[in-house]
Amino acid sequence: MADRYKKVLTKKDSSKVKNSLSRRIFLKKALISGVAMATTVSLAKKVSTLAIPDLNPQKLNMNDVIAGDIAMAQKKYILMTKREKEDLVQFFVENYQKDNL
Amino acid sequence: MADTNSKIPDQPGEKDNGTNRRDFLKETGLSVAALTGAATLLTGSQEAEARVTWAEWFQKSYRLMTNEEQKDAIARLEERHSQEFGKKVTVDGSPAMKDVLFGYALNIKKCIGCRTCVHACVKENNQSRYNPELQWIRVIKMEKGEFLAANMDKGYPKDYGIEVGGNAYENAGVTLEGEHYYQPETVPEKDYFYFPIQCMQCEKPPCVKVCPVRSTYREPDGIVVIDYNWCIGCRMCISACPYWARRSNWGEPNLPAEEMNPKTHYLGNRPRMNGATEKCTFCLQRVRNGRYPACVEACPVGARKFGNLLDPDSEVRKILARKGVFRLKAELNTYPKFFYFID
Numbered sequence: 001m002a003d004r005y006k007k008v009l010t011k012k013d014s015s016k017v018k019n020s021l022s023r024r025i026f027l028k029k030a031l032i033s034g035v036a037m038a039t040t041v042s043l044a045k046k047v048s049t050l051a052i053p054d055l056n057p058q059k060l061n062m063n064d065v066i067a068g069d070i071a072m073a074q075k076k077y078i079l080m081t082k083r084e085k086e087d088l089v090q091f092f093v094e095n096y097q098k099d100n101l
Numbered sequence: 102m103a104d105t106n107s108k109i110p111d112q113p114g115e116k117d118n119g120t121n122r123r124d125f126l127k128e129t130g131l132s133v134a135a136l137t138g139a140a141t142l143l144t145g146s147q148e149a150e151a152r153v154t155w156a157e158w159f160q161k162s163y164r165l166m167t168n169e170e171q172k173d174a175i176a177r178l179e180e181r182h183s184q185e186f187g188k189k190v191t192v193d194g195s196p197a198m199k200d201v202l203f204g205y206a207l208n209i210k211k212c213i214g215c216r217t218c219v220h221a222c223v224k225e226n227n228q229s230r231y232n233p234e235l236q237w238i239r240v241i242k243m244e245k246g247e248f249l250a251a252n253m254d255k256g257y258p259k260d261y262g263i264e265v266g267g268n269a270y271e272n273a274g275v276t277l278e279g280e281h282y283y284q285p286e287t288v289p290e291k292d293y294f295y296f297p298i299q300c301m302q303c304e305k306p307p308c309v310k311v312c313p314v315r316s317t318y319r320e321p322d323g324i325v326v327i328d329y330n331w332c333i334g335c336r337m338c339i340s341a342c343p344y345w346a347r348r349s350n351w352g353e354p355n356l357p358a359e360e361m362n363p364k365t366h367y368l369g370n371r372p373r374m375n376g377a378t379e380k381c382t383f384c385l386q387r388v389r390n391g392r393y394p395a396c397v398e399a400c401p402v403g404a405r406k407f408g409n410l411l412d413p414d415s416e417v418r419k420i421l422a423r424k425g426v427f428r429l430k431a432e433l434n435t436y437p438k439f440f441y442f443i444d
Binding site for chain 2: 055056057058060061064065067068069071072073077078079080085088089091092093095096099100
């Protein structure tokens with residue numbers, strides 16, 4: 001009988017030790033991961049700040065807009081023929097009916 | 102004795118269950134405490150913003166929401182914006198009207214370049230006023246070419262391929278770079294014409310095709326909309342738009358409370374956030390309630406016309422039938438629903 005109890009208690013103890021070990025390992029891993037992540041983020045931020053020195057929102061916006069204006073201004077504008085206009089209207093009507101059946 | 106006091110596994114189930122129950126209760130207690138703590142941190146204050154932030158993080162794309170979820174999302178925004186701007190803000194969720202496909206026509210010969218439309222648009226649509234100063238309509242000043250009515254049916258301009266159309270402006274007038282910040286004492290200036298550009302509400306919009314999260318899509322009434330909460334700010338749509346009509350909020354938008362238009366639409370002019378993309382929506386909040394877009398109303402020379410492309414009696418359809426019309430980048434087959442016309 002005594003042996004039987006001993007065996008059970010030993011099993012319990014070993015599982016406790018195992019639990020505490022795995023918790024310790026988990027916490028250690030979590031800590032290391034946290035530190036690694038924080039380092040990576042701060043490093044990335046530092047690098048991006050150095051690489052892109054001017055993050056002025058207005059300037060960035062104008063970079064988009066001016067390029068667009070220049071591109072749009074260099075087009076040729078061609079009047080549609082009567083047939084083209086009729087076909088286009090027909091296309092819109094049919095497309096609407098197809099989508100909203 | 103010690104042995105007798107300790108739990109004897111005569112009834113194995115009891116021992117196992119006792120330990121498990123204790124662990125379970127312990128873990129549950131800890132989890133509940135942690136969750137309560139987090140919830141207290143985020144929602145403990147009475148700030149509407151904190152509650153909305155929490156809910157918005159977990160909300161679905163607007164298109165996939167049920168009616169109830171849409172109502173909840175709208176109510177949250179109304180509360181937050183009302184608190185933020187210190188006035189009663191309404192967020193409309195009106196869907197597209199049946200049998201309506203919106204189209205727009207602009208008389209290029211009438212436009213005087215006053216940019217009243219630009220300012221009306223900014224005011225109506227709650228665009229960021231400074232840093233960045235966003236404008237959905239751009240007006241480009243261009244040197245006049247020669248308009249030759251006789252050339253209208255003489256094919257495309259030189260080097261342009263199959264001759265099935267006509268050309269009105271000689272190339273000289275359109276190959277110049279546009280001027281972006283013209284500030285004359287008076288407009289229009291001699292020998293110049295003005296070219297307003299905004300979202301063309303394409304029938305086959307390339308911006309919609311490239312959106313990796315489907316935050317932008319075409320509504321049944323033809324308006325291309327953006328679910329600002331679902332937008333991840335990747336700017337793919339901005340790159341894809343051949344008309345350069347989309348704007349990115351590069352920084353936190355600056356919208357003074359006193360200038361904020363409180364009548365908003367969820368998919369239209371509600372205040373946007375840092376990183377979200379935005380663009381013209383034909384003033385969704387107005388046109389779905391039977392009003393004209395702000396730019397149409399504001400134009401002092403009546404150069405802007407708006408209507409239902411499915412209605413043969415609408416202004417836009419009449420313009421398409423009777424006037425000289427052209428579209429921008431028609432060759433891309435995006436089927437823009439924004440037309441330029443000449444009297």
